[in-house]
Amino acid sequence: ENDLNVRVMAASILLNHINWNTEGASAAALVSRIDPILRKPEVTPLMQVWWASHFSHWHFINGRYAEATEVMTEARAIAERYGLEHHLFDIDHQEAAALINKGEHATAKARLDVMERRLSPAQRMLWPYYLHLRSILDQRLGNRKSALDTAERALAMVRELDIPSLQMPHFLARLAWARAAVGDRQGANEALDEAI
Numbered sequence: 001e002n003d004l005n006v007r008v009m010a011a012s013i014l015l016n017h018i019n020w021n022t023e024g025a026s027a028a029a030l031v032s033r034i035d036p037i038l039r040k041p042e043v044t045p046l047m048q049v050w051w052a053s054h055f056s057h058w059h060f061i062n063g064r065y066a067e068a069t070e071v072m073t074e075a076r077a078i079a080e081r082y083g084l085e086h087h088l089f090d091i092d093h094q095e096a097a098a099l100i101n102k103g104e105h106a107t108a109k110a111r112l113d114v115m116e117r118r119l120s121p122a123q124r125m126l127w128p129y130y131l132h133l134r135s136i137l138d139q140r141l142g143n144r145k146s147a148l149d150t151a152e153r154a155l156a157m158v159r160e161l162d163i164p165s166l167q168m169p170h171f172l173a174r175l176a177w178a179r180a181a182v183g184d185r186q187g188a189n190e191a192l193d194e195a196i
Contacts, residue, residue, distance in 0.1 A: 004037055008047040011037075015054040019061060027058050045082040049075045053090045056098075063107060065098040072098070080158040089115065089126050096133050100140060108137055125161060126153040132174055139181055147179040 018027045040050060052075035058095040059068035060086055079087050092115045099108035131154035139147035155171045158174040162170075172195035180188040 004040055004042045005044055005047050007037060008034065008043055008051050012047070012054050013050045015051075015058060018106070019054060019057050024058070024062070030057065032151065041142045045078050046084060046087075049079050049084055049087050049091070053087070053094060054080075059099055060094065060101075063101075064087065065102045068098040069102075082179055088118065089130075090121075092118075093129055093133065096137075096145070100133065100137050105137060105141060109141075112137060125163070128157045128161070128163065132171060135174055135178060138176060144178070144181045148175075149180055151175040151178040 011030060015027060015030055018024055020155070034051065037043065038051060052071050056068045056071040056075070059065070059071060072091050074097075074118075076088070076091045079085070081093060096108050096111040099111060101103075102113065112130070112134055119126055119130060131150050135147045135150040135154060135191055138144075138150060149173075151174045155175050158168065158171045172191045176188040176191035176195065179185075179191060
């Protein structure tokens with residue numbers, strides 16, 4: 001039983017690495033190897049939810065937004081059934097990102113509103129990720145000034161926190177897009193240069 005959970009944990013860590021650091025060619029083989037293990041009753045709900053967050057992100061970065069949403073819907077049901085409320089942010093984040101990219105902006109806004117209500121000021125590591133998504137949605141909805149303000153706020157928080165440097169370019173690129181949308185080409189280029 002422990003061996004299965006350790007294998008799922010290791011696979012989750014590896015898939016996260018593949019998602020962030022590689023072209024992703026080896027992910028499909030990993031997913032096919034871990035899928036039968038996940039169906040075994042010995043795999044804990046926590047490991048199922050943890051795997052789902054990385055599995056959903058793999059679908060997301062490959063443009064399979066419907067699949068990403070489906071994975072997170074299943075993960076949400078598990079998290080709610082077993083009292084894993086602390087993992088709802090990751091689920092909500094992945095689902096909102098997929099909704100935004102599918103163009104389902106009203107549903108994405110509702111999901112982001114729920115996320116904001118759940119976030120406490122003490123959860124400082126989560127706020128930049130929430131603000132990143134909010135900025136994307138604001139820009140898609142044509143709220144350019146709000147998108148820029150929110151992107152700047154997210155980046156300011158990231159600079160104060162111990163966010164992994166690998167993720168910093170995402171916040172800088174978001175700021176660049178927001179600056180470009182308001183016509184600040186120089187500011188956009190500066191953010192992109194820092195991201196690079």
